[in-house]
Amino acid sequence: MAVRVRYAPSPTGDPHVGNIRSALFNWLYARHTGGTFIVRIEDTDQARLVPGSLDAILDALRWLGLDWDEGPGADGPHGPYVQSERLDIYKEHAARLVAEGKAYECYCTPARLDAVRKARQQAHQPTGYDRRCREPEGAEQARKENPDSNPVVRFKMPTEGVITVDDFVRGEVTFDVSLLDDFVLLKSDGYPTYHLANVIDDHLMEISDVMRAEEWLPSAPRHKLLYEAFGYEMPRLIHLPLILGPDRSKLSKRHGAASVLEFRDMGYLPDALVNFLALLGWSLDETSELFSKDDLVEHFTPERILANPAVFNIEKLDWFNGLYIRGMDDAALADALAPWLDDPEHGLPASARPVDHDYLSTIVPLERERLKRLAEAPEMLSFFFEERLDYDPSLLVPKGLDTEATRAMLEAALATADGADDWSVAALETAYRALAEQLGARTGQLFGAIRVAVTGRTAAPPLFDTLSVLGKERCVSRLRAALAAL
């Protein structure tokens, strides 16, 4: 049977990493099997819709390279792929269940429902609807109490017995049906609940495997009963372990960055994020952990999905990102860096923009292995571009030397620079090593002082590469400025 899987986000907020990990696993499974990846928008909660969030979700998918075969902007045979455009379908199906005696209208008010819930909890009973409207008398009474309200449609659950659902990751999970209540299928505003819309659409869209987060496992028995009520075959269920924050609760906004778009904006590479996310709840073997997207497509199988939740460890993401940055060639990294440097808000000062691409290409080899995130570039590379350096002059004085000795050293360094006609890395190194010897200074002291003078910082790429890239003119004037500031 052809694999047809779906990612079914609801446009109620940012595309957070837990959600997108579900999208990734579905996508990987579809691509691994040559199946179909569908994006379906579950916008059935009118109250919680967040404008712009649909675009944000689709942007996140595009950014990560998770393309869909059917869904928004990719029409297929089972559309529309937006649930708010399928309302008639859900209404018909709900009406069918009512006509068959498998569902019923309920007129109870939220206030009453709330009271029932509280009373049950206090009585140490499972919370849930008391089924008043399931009997004609109860419904009649409820209708009299609320003559103006529209009813909801509730599903008639069996009142006893157990139901076993088969989760591909966990095996058989058994629930006591008597503990489950008659859940709502159709809301009073005419929109379906998740349970109804999901079951109908998964069937109509011929979904073969439902891969979703573990938080859905408790509603699986309801879904199974719904499939049976409609006479539909149930897709295979694959529940993914949750992604947790450092405090071990479900990862959310309050843990800091949770939206995939935030990670993009912090300068993480999509492939690094994908690699990292793939390893949260899935692994291949003892040692493999470096996976390109193609590798993942080749190796991903649901058999290797774990059952236990995973804590989101941003330090490992940082490591992955550094690894992927180091894996980029000069041209690719320069291209990736340019927009960050040219960004009016977080990039280089206006006077340094736009960056010269050729110049940037010469800088890239020096900074590649120092960058963890692209967003660090403006701060890290600024001294290559700014005219005036702003730093604490006391940094110029090396350990073990005083101001006067430093001055003498920098004057000699300036003279050497001034007199140099070969500005290559090798020539510079030869000249300055000779100078250190001539001055009786340790190389660390001399080079350190020059480094601060020329970069404004104590930590920078190798000195002679830096000088060479910076060019003679800039170095000479910075050495002069340093002497003036001392």
Next chain:
RNA sequence: GCCCCUAUAGUCUAGCGGCCUAGGACGCCACCCUUUCAAGGUGGAGAUCGCGGGUUCGAAUCCCGCUGGGGGCACCA
């Protein structure tokens, strides 16, 4: 309160009855390389495999209980 899932180092994980004196990775520490910072290399600390019972000649691996952690219990998804 009721239900469900889960349990190997701080974190991600390998392990599916003997190959485990428990392997890999991030992080941490040390050393090497070295003009600084990184990167890289080498080494190290860190897990009584949550605890207690079984089953078995033999258990991290199977079973049960407990405990911890998480999730669910809406006219939200």
